[in-house]
Amino acid sequence: MLINPSRKAPHLTVTASRPHALFSFGTLRDERVQTALFGRPVPTSAASLRGYTTRPLPITDPSVIATSGLDVHLTLERAYGAVVEGAVLRLTDQDLAAADAYEVDDYTRRRVLLSSGESAWAYLDAKPLRPAARIVIVGDSIAYGRCDPRGGWAARLAASHIAANEADHRVFNLAIPGSTLAEAGEQTPALLGPRLPDTLLVAAGVNDSAVPLSPAQSARPAHDGLARVADSLDSLAATALAHNARLVVMGPVWLDEERTGDYAGLRFTEARALELRESVRTWCLRNHIDYVDMWEPLHGKSDLLVDGLHPAGEGHEALYQHLSAVCR
Structure with missing residues (x-):
């Protein structure tokens, strides 16, 4: 949606x-x-x-x-x-x-x-990717395409977008596994200039909802994502506007917390991911920013996830089809 x-x-x-x-x-x-x-x-x-x-x-x-x-x-x-x-x-x-x-x-x-x-x-x-030519994607391991040899939903989007107009269309996937919105907000300004983007597509991944398992990690600013959602998105919005790029924010995908367990010192829960989803949606609504809800395509479909967190190839295909339907 x-x-x-x-x-x-x-x-x-x-x-x-x-x-x-x-x-x-x-x-x-x-x-x-x-x-x-x-x-x-x-x-x-x-x-x-x-x-x-x-x-x-x-x-x-x-x-x-x-x-x-x-x-x-x-x-x-x-x-x-x-x-x-x-x-x-x-x-x-x-x-x-x-x-x-x-x-x-x-x-x-x-x-x-x-x-x-x-x-x-x-x-x-009203469909934010339909008029786009040069798209920059920032996000986490799901936007990066981890667990899918075809490169995830982002690679599918790039292939179809460039095929529509090879001369003028470009897609730059700058997603970094493990990134939070706060880290994307800090890293993105230096990356946009040479890519001349007209659209900044931000994948609000589940890392912002993760709960650190150790006190040392709890002290890391990157892992208080839910508390910093508005500030992080404010920063990304300012960066996009400075380049006259349209900001499009994708909400988190559904996760199966019974299968995720503890992952790289972090715990992921459905309740926290839903809280992130609502925080991002509310911020976008308040600021007239395009919000794409990515929860439903995988909701309850654990077989489309490799480890309860990362989509398999079929899961990425479902995410790509949903993104295309609502944004192009």
Whole structure:
């Protein structure tokens, strides 16, 4: 499941006393549309967005067609070196809510970095990997593909993504076995620059839910993952935005704690993994970040796990099929 925070639980991440900056490249620039939605034309200034191009999107919602007068709108797609010209609208909380209601379910509101360096909202494709070109993956041993000679779900994603456009599509899997979100947050900034990512895919693995078995390990910052989830994701979000990359966060996969036992000095439990799942989901909902729930594809299917923790090849195939269905 892919949660769309803009639709399910609107939350404004800036104070009500400051206008919201919304980048528009389509019908929202039309004063007639603004008057219909906001009751007046709103303050607007020219702006541009690098790293994107546009493609047509057919519209079937009669109310949206009636307001805009068009049955084909534009949607953004990633393209290195391209620029989309548009405008920044200065909106109130009420205006922003009206804009959310106007946009069809094919769009979702996310943060982008304008050519001027200003951060603004923009309506992007609701399926976060569909418009992507250059994807960087960070995560743990499951994202790395351990226990699967084919390289796990990430290798399957890379193969299909690159096959769709070998000239422009790239996937860089930077997952490190044993990593937590905190470690990914510390290591990722130095890795992104030369890869020119437009999408940062973070696999929130079970290491953040692990319980250390010794006092010495308990003192390690890397193993207080549940307490640091929000801080770690804040760091990753800031890194992604600095590169104008869309952040997509994958929740943990199901584990069979009866088979995991004690693993490398750590204990993994379903209850702690569920707590991590909810913490990540809540953070994404609050911050308008794409969250992909990866729990259900393996839930109760212990035969798809090698050791109760790491998926076998069939398990990775199930994860890949689920990711593709909800994100592409």
